[in-house]
Amino acid sequence: MSETRTLHGIGIGRQLAVGPVLRMPDPLPAPSDTVSELTAAEETERVNVSLAAVAADLMARGERAGGTARDVLEAQAMMAQDPTLKASIADLLAKGKTAEMAVWTAFGGFRDMLIGLGGYMAERATDLDDVSGRVLAHLQGVPAPGVPDSETPFVLVARDLAPADTALLNLDKVMALVTSDGGPTAHTAILARDKAIVAVVGVAGAQELADGTTVIVDASTGIVTANPDRASVARAEDARDARRSAAAAPITDGALADGTAVPLLANLGSAGGIQAALAAGAEGVGLFRTEFLFLDATSAPTVVEQREKYRELLAAFPGRKVVVRLLDAGADKPLAFLNSAREENPALGVRGLRALRANEDILREQLTALAEADGDTESDLWVMAPMVATVEETRYFTALAHELGLRTVGVMVEVPSAAIGAANILQHAAFASIGTNDLTQYTMAADRMLGSVSNLQDPWHPSVLHLVKMVGDAGADLGKPVGICGEAAADPLLAVVLVGLGATTLSMSPAALADVRAELRGHTREEARALALVALAADDAADARTAVRAAINNRTPHTTQKEEHSS
Amino acid sequence: MAEKTVTILSQQGLHARPASLFAQTAAASGAEVTIAKPGGAPVNAASILGVISLGLGHGDEVTVSVTGANEDVVLADLVTLLETDHDA
Numbered sequence: 235m236s237e238t239r240t241l242h243g244i245g246i247g248r249q250l251a252v253g254p255v256l257r258m259p260d261p262l263p264a265p266s267d268t269v270s271e272l273t274a275a276e277e278t279e280r281v282n283v284s285l286a287a288v289a290a291d292l293m294a295r296g297e298r299a300g301g302t303a304r305d306v307l308e309a310q311a312m313m314a315q316d317p318t319l320k321a322s323i324a325d326l327l328a329k330g331k332t333a334e335m336a337v338w339t340a341f342g343g344f345r346d347m348l349i350g351l352g353g354y355m356a357e358r359a360t361d362l363d364d365v366s367g368r369v370l371a372h373l374q375g376v377p378a379p380g381v382p383d384s385e386t387p388f389v390l391v392a393r394d395l396a397p398a399d400t401a402l403l404n405l406d407k408v409m410a411l412v413t414s415d416g417g418p419t420a421h422t423a424i425l426a427r428d429k430a431i432v433a434v435v436g437v438a439g440a441q442e443l444a445d446g447t448t449v450i451v452d453a454s455t456g457i458v459t460a461n462p463d464r465a466s467v468a469r470a471e472d473a474r475d476a477r478r479s480a481a482a483a484p485i486t487d488g489a490l491a492d493g494t495a496v497p498l499l500a501n502l503g504s505a506g507g508i509q510a511a512l513a514a515g516a517e518g519v520g521l522f523r524t525e526f527l528f529l530d531a532t533s534a535p536t537v538v539e540q541r542e543k544y545r546e547l548l549a550a551f552p553g554r555k556v557v558v559r560l561l562d563a564g565a566d567k568p569l570a571f572l573n574s575a576r577e578e579n580p581a582l583g584v585r586g587l588r589a590l591r592a593n594e595d596i597l598r599e600q601l602t603a604l605a606e607a608d609g610d611t612e613s614d615l616w617v618m619a620p621m622v623a624t625v626e627e628t629r630y631f632t633a634l635a636h637e638l639g640l641r642t643v644g645v646m647v648e649v650p651s652a653a654i655g656a657a658n659i660l661q662h663a664a665f666a667s668i669g670t671n672d673l674t675q676y677t678m679a680a681d682r683m684l685g686s687v688s689n690l691q692d693p694w695h696p697s698v699l700h701l702v703k704m705v706g707d708a709g710a711d712l713g714k715p716v717g718i719c720g721e722a723a724a725d726p727l728l729a730v731v732l733v734g735l736g737a738t739t740l741s742m743s744p745a746a747l748a749d750v751r752a753e754l755r756g757h758t759r760e761e762a763r764a765l766a767l768v769a770l771a772a773d774d775a776a777d778a779r780t781a782v783r784a785a786i787n788n789r790t791p792h793t794t795q796k797e798e799h800s801s
Numbered sequence: 802m803a804e805k806t807v808t809i810l811s812q813q814g815l816h817a818r819p820a821s822l823f824a825q826t827a828a829a830s831g832a833e834v835t836i837a838k839p840g841g842a843p844v845n846a847a848s849i850l851g852v853i854s855l856g857l858g859h860g861d862e863v864t865v866s867v868t869g870a871n872e873d874v875v876l877a878d879l880v881t882l883l884e885t886d887h888d889a
Binding site: 305308309312313316317318319344347348351355358362 | 818820821824825828844845847848849850851853854856
């Protein structure tokens, strides 16, 4: 048996998995354009064998998948046997190209043609690329690129996952995700949180894990243990089962170990998520994004159209708090009717409340629709403006919302100036809700969309936490609630730290609620405050994480035995 | 040779599933089948890539030509496919 190795990364959630590694092959490099050493007839034979094998494999996968996946896979099988494509490959082979080069060039030509057609056709280019990659892999006798296919469950190890890969993930088979790249706010991490997949991202050395290696993936510690001994596997399996039952424990309202209430709310992007949120025990909605009403529209939806959508949302949460964020658009999320010229720095431009203010009729209509829906339903509607930077903006927004009949009006804190000025801003707002993704982006000057600075895009960074504390302190002084509605609240350990910094509610994707609920139960308010101080004193995000974990491990055992809570 | 010009009635045009069905049917017929836009070069109808490369949308006109055994029957089948709204 190989030597036990321990790899470190950033865990998503607090669950654990044990299983065999299956690596996601790296994309194949473009073949080199050398003159073939085989005859054209021999190369043709190679191509035909590979095309037929790939087509047969795709058809077989279609049979197994059924449904709409079958239609896609069968269409891909037809592409592999396409006579026009074969003719194009034959032309290239006749010119002395290798089978690899001919396949790559011919598929590439059709791919470019599809992209040129735009729209639906351009989306099919991905399907064609997938077929091309499979044929090239078959020609070279290497595994096909993309998410591997396995009959038995496995731990997927990848550099990172593209959105197209994650759409194809079979959650019955993927026990856990381990990536070498990507940070806690990258696409893969967000997906893992959303689907409640055990994941550890940013694991140095993950690429050296071989297929079939047994690994323990512990998201709560961010540790991946390769080739564990039998006793460790048994302990891990016990811990896994205990945590699963803790996550499946009867739903209670969010609270700390000493009974301090910390309401746990859901982030929703449309009315479609309401049932999942209720099933996961959401005590209300902490962030309802309204962009979905506007994104596909060429003109702003009418007051009546909006009111119906809001009414549907509010009716699902009678007696509960529902926080609705006004349209958050700008040059980074362009809308046909609300734009705003192209900007060099969209994140620093006319977005959020700035864009709404420039289109006050849209803002007024949205507030009017919300006030009307509120009047018809029993829920407790709160509204907030995105991207507020100043006291003046706060006063503008709260005055307008009150004028249009809304009672509880607050602001999002995403810009460092709003956090630093929270004591003044909260004089005029009923509450603050901290958007940690943007707050981290602006504090660290690290573009959320740019993978090369993802190491800075970490809400555990003490500078970000200091800003959260400023808002928490201001809220406590003025008796105003301070919520968290970014990805940070979905990280169970960070959620405890945020409560220690003064957050009074936490809002997250519904899939994260169970883990956060279980973690909060393991800490008293005093302990959460002590952990917050530990995190604030750290040098950087990784240091903060490690220090907080160490502080918990060094504590007297009464609250560290979270595993036992369920039994 | 049997030939007919028809209007595509599928809401999503001749993409995706309708295109697969059309190309599959053309290939299975054993006849030589082409499809062309008015004034455009005919493409092999058994080629799904050829068919979707025409970028045919709802309401577009196309000419289908069939040469081979049972060409009238094959043509009738293909025309039916094009004139069916697969989303209805």
